Amino acid sequence: MQCPCGSNISFKQCCFLFINQQAQARSPEQLMRSRYSAYAKKSADYIYNTYAESSRAHQSLTDILAWAKDTKWLKLTINSASEYADINIKKSINSDKKEDRSNTVCFSAYYQHQGTYFIMKETSRFIVEDSQWRYLDGEVSINEELPTPKRNELCFCYSNKKFKQCCGS
Numbered sequence: 133m134q135c136p137c138g139s140n141i142s143f144k145q146c147c148f149l150f151i152n153q154q155a156q157a158r159s160p161e162q163l164m165r166s167r168y169s170a171y172a173k174k175s176a177d178y179i180y181n182t183y184a185e186s187s188r189a190h191q192s193l194t195d196i197l198a199w200a201k202d203t204k205w206l207k208l209t210i211n212s213a214s215e216y217a218d219i220n221i222k223k224s225i226n227s228d229k230k231e232d233r234s235n236t237v238c239f240s241a242y243y244q245h246q247g248t249y250f251i252m253k254e255t256s257r258f259i260v261e262d263s264q265w266r267y268l269d270g271e272v273s274i275n276e277e278l279p280t281p282k283r284n285e286l287c288f289c290y291s292n293k294k295f296k297q298c299c300g301s
């Protein structure tokens with residue numbers, strides 16, 4: 133089974149390792165991808181635990197799970213990610229000039245919520261806490277409904293596949 137995050141490798145060798153705590157996300161992008169996959173796999177605990185502490189206060193496991201249950205995640209595209217590829221730079225991140233360092237990931241995601249298709253675009257911010265990357269918050273620039281294509285039309289996700297063989301399958 134391919135990883136939901138679109139890496140083209142198997143789930144077991146990709147985001148599963150982070151969700152199952154066998155590996156630590158080494159960059160904001162890895163954490164972003166693994167949180168997306170956790171949404172796709174309805175692993176609410178992982179989503180909750182990878183929020184920054186300050187953000188966790190506004191979240192509840194029940195809400196995360198309810199949202200995950202009603203939502204089918206179809207495709208993730210990373211548009212850009214900052215380049216902090218290694219957790220070892222955490223010291224410099226946390227010490228000075230925090231504001232200069234934008235630990236951000238911009239992504240687009242297609243999903244289906246209660247039968248309707250959507251695209252969302254978000255710029256997510258990440259910080260290091262307890263030596264781990266955590267999701268701080270995100271700014272959603274687009275979150276809009278997409279018309280459902282006919283089965284033989286090209287899919288809205290630019291895969292060049294027919295809808296019925298892609299997000300509509």
Ligand SMILES: [Zn+2]
Nearest residue numbers: 135137146147
């Ligand atoms: Zn993955």
Ligand SMILES: [Zn+2]
Nearest residue numbers: 287289298299
């Ligand atoms: Zn598609």
